[in-house]
Amino acid sequence: MQWIFRFLLQHRTITTLAITVMLSLWMINAPRPMQLSVARALTFTVFYPFQLVLLQANRVRNIFAENKRLTRQVTALTTEVMGLREAARENVRLHELVNFESTFPYALVPARVVGRDPAYPCRSIVVTGGTDKKLQAYMPIVNVSGVVGRTIAVFSHLSLVQLVTDPSSRISVMIARGRVVGIFETENGRDFFMRCRTHADVAPGDTVVTSGLGGIYPPGLLLGRVAQITDRNDPLFKKVFIKPAVDFDYLEDVCALRLAPQWASFRQELDSLGRKP
Amino acid sequence: MITDILRWFALFAASFVLQTAFIQTFAIGGVHPDLVLIALFLFAMRFGCLPATIVGFFTGLGQDLYATQLLGQNALGASVTGFFIGLFNVRVMRTDPVFKMVILVLAFMVHDITVSEVVLIKNHISQVTLFSEILFKTLPLTLYSMVIVALVYIWEYFFKPSSIQ
Numbered sequence: 438m439q440w441i442f443r444f445l446l447q448h449r450t451i452t453t454l455a456i457t458v459m460l461s462l463w464m465i466n467a468p469r470p471m472q473l474s475v476a477r478a479l480t481f482t483v484f485y486p487f488q489l490v491l492l493q494a495n496r497v498r499n500i501f502a503e504n505k506r507l508t509r510q511v512t513a514l515t516t517e518v519m520g521l522r523e524a525a526r527e528n529v530r531l532h533e534l535v536n537f538e539s540t541f542p543y544a545l546v547p548a549r550v551v552g553r554d555p556a557y558p559c560r561s562i563v564v565t566g567g568t569d570k571k572l573q574a575y576m577p578i579v580n581v582s583g584v585v586g587r588t589i590a591v592f593s594h595l596s597l598v599q600l601v602t603d604p605s606s607r608i609s610v611m612i613a614r615g616r617v618v619g620i621f622e623t624e625n626g627r628d629f630f631m632r633c634r635t636h637a638d639v640a641p642g643d644t645v646v647t648s649g650l651g652g653i654y655p656p657g658l659l660l661g662r663v664a665q666i667t668d669r670n671d672p673l674f675k676k677v678f679i680k681p682a683v684d685f686d687y688l689e690d691v692c693a694l695r696l697a698p699q700w701a702s703f704r705q706e707l708d709s710l711g712r713k714p
Numbered sequence: 715m716i717t718d719i720l721r722w723f724a725l726f727a728a729s730f731v732l733q734t735a736f737i738q739t740f741a742i743g744g745v746h747p748d749l750v751l752i753a754l755f756l757f758a759m760r761f762g763c764l765p766a767t768i769v770g771f772f773t774g775l776g777q778d779l780y781a782t783q784l785l786g787q788n789a790l791g792a793s794v795t796g797f798f799i800g801l802f803n804v805r806v807m808r809t810d811p812v813f814k815m816v817i818l819v820l821a822f823m824v825h826d827i828t829v830s831e832v833v834l835i836k837n838h839i840s841q842v843t844l845f846s847e848i849l850f851k852t853l854p855l856t857l858y859s860m861v862i863v864a865l866v867y868i869w870e871y872f873f874k875p876s877s878i879q
Contacts, residue, residue: 457789476778483772
């Protein structure tokens, strides 16, 4: 018996390898239920500390995975919330437009701003709607605040609008309180003014509306309020500075006033006058 | 001595946990290293056949418990591999880094051939699949593991000059 132990001790490396190999082969060839019971026994004895560590590690891994999933979800929800907020803002704007349309005596064609003149101040915009919505050149464009400008070129689905900020734009206006008529104009697109006689009844805060003269804008459309009056070195006229009611930096939804019949007949009249020898 | 044992135990425990729970984090193009086998390689190179065979058996058994495979196949593979690497340990011969890398490649081959053979024989699958298994699974895994072992030796060489004596 002793020689066996001596032999095993002498060849302990090979013996260990043989034992481990035999144990492994026994486990491999053992029936499945026995494999499971051995695995269960080992899991709850020798490998129990590892089991605990692995459990914690898996929890940590799950926390990381959940964190990643939640981050993705938060990003998606934030994007959705942003979209919904934008939709809510649009809803408010459109509600205002609907109210505006219901209280406005003219036929309105809603249009959305899709392009802007890159120069500052902006002088023209491109809006949706063209001949497809029966728009024509020289139709007034307004929004809920007041007069925006007029169409100057109409294409099939888009229209080019000249804003009142364009220095070449002129609008016949009237001080609503004193019925003083003048020409609304600008030299730089930022400062708007009209000239009127020195003795005219104009005061800061007076409302300025379109006069209806000129054939494009109907009377009574709001343009702005009198901001300042200067009469420097001019005995005849004073300069009335007007703050426009429309914020031209934030134009999104506008409406075209479908006044084509009046304008068309007026233009035909003008054309016929022009053709007379 | 106790510090050494604890250190190696911690290394095996860490590699075991990482291999079992987080290995996909280290995967590059679906290829991940075998951290337990790397730890076994480092251990066997240091301590020789006998400890490496025993440790290999238990680490393999641990892997078997957490894999849905045959119980004992990794134990067999790891104990044989531990014995094989132990034959070339630093007490027997002084090996240069290139030779160590060759042993590492051979060790991975021995391990994967042993484990695959068990599976093939047990499930009566054609031996032809062994070749593709080695070509498409073992070699990429070995290359990835080689990089990690190389980093370990570089770290030892540059930051622990006393340990390579």
